[in-house]
Every structure is written in C-alpha cells, then in structure tokens.
Amino acid sequence: MLRLPPYQYHRPTSLDAAVALMAEHGDDAMYVAGGTDVVPNMKHRLFEPGHLIALKSIDELKGIEEVPSSNVKEGVLRISAAETLTAVASHPRVRDLFPALADAAAHVAGPQLRNSGTIGGNVCLDTRCTYYNQTHFWREALGFCLKKDGDVCHVTRTGKKCVAAHSADTPPVLITLGAEAVLVGPNGRRAMPVADFFVADGIVNTRRSRDEILTEIRIPLASAACRQAYVKLRQRKSIDFPLLTVAVAADVDGSGLVRSIQGVVTGLGSRPRTLTKWNDVAEGRALDGELIDELAKGAHKQCHPLENIIVDPEWRRAMVPVFVKRALEQVTQE
Template identity: 35%
Template sequence: MEVLPEFKLHRPGTLAEALKIRGSLDEARYISGGTDLLANIRRGLTPTENLIELSGLSELQRFEADADGLHIGAAVTLATIGNDPAIKQDYAVLAEAANAVAGATHRAVATIGGNLCLDTRCLFYNQSQWWRDSNDGCMKYEGEICHVVPTSKRCYAAYSGDTAPALLVLNAEIEIAGPDGSRRVPLDDLFNDDGIDYLTLAPGEMVTMVHLPAASKSKTASSYTKLRIRDSIDFPLAGVAVRVTQENGKVTALDAAVTGTNSTPIRVTGCDAFVGLEFDEEQGQKFAKLVQKQTSPVQTTTTKPQYRRRAVTAMSKTLTQNLLQALSA
C-alpha cells in the first residue's frame, strides 16, 4: 500500500507570507484542495519536503462581480463555482465544466486554481512506483523515453483540466504572483504544449485570480461536455467548450476550446470563418473538421486515440448545433 511520505506543512496567514516562505526554501509546493497533488505525492510522482497551504488566504478567496466582470480567487472551490446562480446564468460553460470535475466530494475542496494547473496525465505516468519501475519509467519521470511516441524528444502526456477550455472561450485572464511581483495575462499564456513543462509559471509563482469579462448582452449561449469512461468521476478523454452568439439566424461570434487530447488545452483557431453564416449541416461538418485538425490525441489512455479524435469532433459539432437551436427557440 502506498502511503504519504513525510513533509513539512507551512500555513502562511497572507499571500505575501506564502511567497516569502517559498522564497526561503530550495524546494516546495503550493497546495489548497490537494485532490490531485496529494495523490501524486503518495505515488511518488511529485516528491516534496515542503507544502505551503493556501486555502485559508483571504486574498485567494475573492469571489465577486463588478462593472468589469467576474473575479474568482484561485482558492475558490469548484463546488462554489458550479453552484453559483449568477455563473450558471451568465457563464454557463464554466458552471458546467466545474460540475463535470470528478465527484461531489472532490469538488467540495478542489479549487479553480488547482484545476487550471493540473498536472498532465498519461497511462505510463499515473501509476504506482512498482508499475513504473517494471516499465523502466518514462520521460516525464525517472526515464528517458516517451512510451506513447518513442521517437519523440518531448513528453506527450495530456492536459486534462475541465475548466481551462471553458475559461478560454470566455476569454479569461489570470493574475500570477511570485517573488518578482504580480502580473495579469490572458489564460492562453499559462500553458506550454509539452507534457513535462506544461505551465509557464516561474519557480515560486502561483495563479492567484481568474478574471472574466462582463457577461455579454448579446444573444449568447455556452456549454461544456466531456467524454469519460466513468461518468461519475473520471478525467476527460476529451472535453469541449463552445460559446456562440447568434442574430437573425446567423452566427455573429463562435469560440471553441478542447481539453484531454493534447499536452495543452486547445483554443480552436479559425472559428471566425463561420461568422455571418447559418450553421447548417454543411457548416457543422466543416466545423468538425476544423476541430479535428487541431487535436492530436495519442495513446495516453486505455481508449484508442482514433476514437477520442472522432468523439471530440462529433461533440464539437453537436454541442454547437444544440446551442444554436436553443438560441433560436
């Protein structure tokens, strides 16, 4: 049986104190909900001697709307987000994505910041120590080869956070704090397309806040759907977020994003080509092909990549058609 190794738990009272503690240590990890991190520590995937606990920091619990939009602290739980009436009404795709994460007990403690910074996943990585040892490790940890793409010089572990695609189609920005101060950047800038170096955060930095623009007053609808083996708990084999605006039966704005297929969440490019058109069956097929060209699942799960690729294109088309039908009703 795998057990948690010993570590020192630091409990700062403020964000500034948390950053100061991190700066005084050679190695440490930030933790809030810990639903993924603690499992990885237990399996020996994320060795650490120091954890800096953030869930009690008031700066990371901010959750309010103003004229500029909605502001969500990184330590706000997914349950809070998924059950909030205003988010369900104005940012439905985010509420649906938050409610699609794992099970209810996970969402009660898991945070938006943690879900965004979720470690990438792979069939050859997310295993016990003895299993990994019997397969000579992998490029992501204790090995030299990517078992799913043996000729590759980079890791292909898949990014599997549910909230990232939802926030991408909502054009979210994030605040990042670190030893050199804080900055605000588009969410897109948080990610790298690399299974090992999957975040752009510098040592000691953390995501502190998510900012969403004010809700659109246009005729807009958004939604998130995912494919998984066990509908009650699993990470996405593929997940799709879509946000669409329609006027007089024609698309005036369309955004889509995908998770679970690449080492980074994918913002689908080329969606502007559908603006000004009726999204009929022909356009739906073109949209599906557009999504297909930009997703590249490999054998990071027990499910065949060909199936996941077909599924994500079908989900993208169907989800968009359903949203437009709802807007037309």
C-alpha cells in the same frame, strides 16, 4: 495503501507569508490548494517536496464577485483561485453569466473531490498519462518515463518530447470566454489570458513558474452575451478525467448570424487546442446544420490524439467531430 513521503505542512494566512515561505524553501517546496491532484501525485512519488505550502487558509484567495477592471470596459467576474469547484459550480452569478463554466466545474471528478478541489488547482492541474500516473513501483518496473525519472517516452517510443495530456475541465471554457489568469510571485503580480497560460510541453505545461501562485481568474462580463456550451467524454459519468472535452462560445446577432465563434478542445495533447479558422468559416452565417457539420469536420482534421490514455486514439479522434457537433447543437438550442 499508499503512503505520503515525509513533508512539513505550512498554513500561511496571507499571500505575502506564502510567497515568503516559498522563498525560504525554494525548490524543496510546493504550493497546494485542495490537494486533490498534488496529494495522489505525492503518493505516487511524482512530487516529493519537503514542504507543502497550503493556500486554503488565505482569505485573499476567496470570493467570487463582479469588479471593475482597468483593461476591460464592462468589468469582470473575479473568481478567486481557492474557491472550490463546488462553489464555482453552484454560485448563482457564475451559473447565470457563464453556464458553461458552472457546467465544466460540476463535471470535474466526483462530488467529494469538488468539495476539496479548487478552480485554481484545476487550471494548474498537472498533465496526465498512462505511463506517469502510476505508483513508483509500477513506473520503476517499466524503466520510468520522460516526464519523471526516465529518458524515454512510452507513448511515442522514439520521441524526446513529453506528450502527457492536459486533463482539466475548466480551462477550455475559460479560454472561450476570454478569461485572464492572475499570478503573484516574488517579482510581483502579472496577468495573462488563459489562452496563453498553457504551453505544449507535457512535463510542465503552464507558464506559471513554481514560485508563483495563481490568485484569481477574471472573466470579462461582456462574454456573458455569448452562447456557451461544454461537453465532456469520459468512460464513467463521474470521477474520471476527460478523454476529450469541447467548449464553445458563440456571439450571435439578433437575426441568428454568427459575429464570432470559438471552439476549444482538450484531453488530447499537452495543452488545450483552440480550433483554428472557425471565424473564417462561420462569420456572418447562420449556425445551422450545414455550418455545424463543416466546423465538426474541420475539428476532426485538426486533432490527432496519441495513446497517452489507454483508450484507442482513433476512437478518441472519431469522437472529436461528434462532441463538437453536440456542443454546437447545445449552443443553437439555447
């Protein structure tokens, strides 16, 4: 039995009211949407806010629709942050335009969790580590860790930097599609590419400050022309967090030659990693076996997982080229 610590639950019905509640309670408050990450973490005493500000009753955070955009000529698909992962995975426009995103959303955890968990929550998911996602009793017995209550990293032993793993399924796909995240806070609204949303710090790995709400994801409709793929490695085919995920989006011309291509892996370090030099290698070439091998080998060189998840890091590393290859083969079969 894991009890929650005492807290007050607030259910504002507008963004303004939510921001005002956060201003009132400051550091003692946290935003919560589906609760599938915040609640177990509170049960583990990783967060102990006195106030939870729930975002699920806010109508402004609902809806999936195509809208015009001031900075994207063809317009964007706006996915509001409190839409559940089930809704994103099954939405006809998402499936039609961005099948890799629907796929990634459909592979988060298990069905019940996707009915509660939201796309916004998935993007803002806390990083995970063997030495962090444990009960207070367990963590205390080990003398705590760098990310919470302690001053030593049990993964790197000597390191002073937290290496907890970014473990969300949808961000890698959103990055390959050139999506943008919109945040609303006490200082107003700001937007940034999802690619810039993450930082390489396992303790807090996003640029969202704790008093900001991720309100929506905007995906350029033009990205729908890309061939997309998403593959995920985990121990069981359901429930588990990823040990590794790979997202690929390729813009291929009529004669099958690559105009541009992007690959993003995650589940390894504290932020999704955009694989570098893909365009240098692939531009103007056919996406054939030879090129796929080259890109997969390049990915292997760039990825160095640590033992932040109790799975042999060498094996996880060896799986990088295997899964990059699978993603690229999926792209060619479209």
